[in-house]
Amino acid sequence: MTWELVLALGAGSYLLKMLGLVVIGDRPIPAALDRCLALIPAALIAAIIVSNTLSIGHHLQIDARLAGVSAAVVAASRRAPVLVVIVLGAAVTAVVRAIAG
Amino acid sequence: MATLRDPRVRPLLTSCLTLAMAIGVYAISFGVASVAVGASVAQTCALSLLVFTGASQFSAVAVVAAGGSAASAMSGALLLAARNTVFGLTMSRRLTGRLPKRLLAAQLVIDESTAMSTAQDEPQLQRLAFWITGGAIYIFWNLGTLIGALAGNAIDPRKFGLDAAIPAAFVAMLWPQLRTVRARLAAAIGATLCLITIPFLPIGMPILIASFGVLVGIPEPKPNEGRS
Numbered sequence: 001m002t003w004e005l006v007l008a009l010g011a012g013s014y015l016l017k018m019l020g021l022v023v024i025g026d027r028p029i030p031a032a033l034d035r036c037l038a039l040i041p042a043a044l045i046a047a048i049i050v051s052n053t054l055s056i057g058h059h060l061q062i063d064a065r066l067a068g069v070s071a072a073v074v075a076a077s078r079r080a081p082v083l084v085v086i087v088l089g090a091a092v093t094a095v096v097r098a099i100a101g
Numbered sequence: 102m103a104t105l106r107d108p109r110v111r112p113l114l115t116s117c118l119t120l121a122m123a124i125g126v127y128a129i130s131f132g133v134a135s136v137a138v139g140a141s142v143a144q145t146c147a148l149s150l151l152v153f154t155g156a157s158q159f160s161a162v163a164v165v166a167a168g169g170s171a172a173s174a175m176s177g178a179l180l181l182a183a184r185n186t187v188f189g190l191t192m193s194r195r196l197t198g199r200l201p202k203r204l205l206a207a208q209l210v211i212d213e214s215t216a217m218s219t220a221q222d223e224p225q226l227q228r229l230a231f232w233i234t235g236g237a238i239y240i241f242w243n244l245g246t247l248i249g250a251l252a253g254n255a256i257d258p259r260k261f262g263l264d265a266a267i268p269a270a271f272v273a274m275l276w277p278q279l280r281t282v283r284a285r286l287a288a289a290i291g292a293t294l295c296l297i298t299i300p301f302l303p304i305g306m307p308i309l310i311a312s313f314g315v316l317v318g319i320p321e322p323k324p325n326e327g328r329s
């Protein structure tokens with residue numbers, strides 16, 4: 001690891017964030033684009049969930065995480081508080097992992 | 102500004118702090134991993150302070166550890182960070198204000214702060230959720246990194262199921278987004294595209310590809326279409 005790489009990574013990732021929030025974000029945009037932007041969290045969060053639950057690197061893998069995240073889905077669908085959803089997800093995963101070895 | 106007396110603020114604070122602490126434990130494992138591949142404690146902490154995007158940091162460290170070039174470490178990490186541009190665009194509607202404030206906010210634009218903010222109903226709570234989540238995670242992420250880098254070895258986050266705590270938190274944040282038919286469709290398409298592309302696209306790219314799901318928003322909504 002070199003300091004050049006550390007600083008370049010820092011600058012690059014900050015610029016990417018700023019590009020969306022400050023540079024592009026100010027301009028008036030067409031209604032259709034606005035409707036699409038409103039759907040970004042749904043599409044991307046769903047993708048983050050399946051990728052964090054069902055994959056390791058390039059491999060699709062079903063393991064204890066699926067049990068934990070499924071429990072989280074049930075809790076969320078019953079409008080449990082976020083705290084309960086998180087703790088339940090981790091706890092079920094830990095238990096299933098411990099039992100399955 | 103919503104105050105602490107507001108009954109909606111207390112549960113928001115609790116969930117933000119829980120999430121931040123779970124992420125802090127993950128930061129410990131980043132600190133350990135980074136030092137293990139030869140980065141100094143100062144470099145490891147600088148990565149967390151400046152990059153502040155877990156996936157990018159882990160990928161950069163992994164590529165360096167595998168003997169990859171600086172260019173490949175850079176491109177992999179920035180690909181993973183590219184979704185923050187899209188999240189920044191989403192947040193720009195909610196975070197108006199003076200330029201210095203928005204430049205500061207930009208550093209806190211990450212998956213969790215965007216998701217927690219967009220899960221709220223009112224603009225005031227959306228702004229509050231963004232700053233509390235982003236701020237708390239920034240503190241815990243950097244504290245965890247420092248502890249991990251100094252300790253050199255730490256608890257195994259997998260043993261406590263903490264690898265699933267993060268997707269579980271996202272489940273809680275996704276739920277309120279799914280009130281419209283279009284949002285449910287966008288989520289289903291995004292998740293499917295991501296799963297299909299994981300085996301062959303570079304890591305991080307499938308999550309960006311999921312943004313194609315938002316194209317269901319293009320057609321003019323019918324007058325009777327709405328929440329269901």
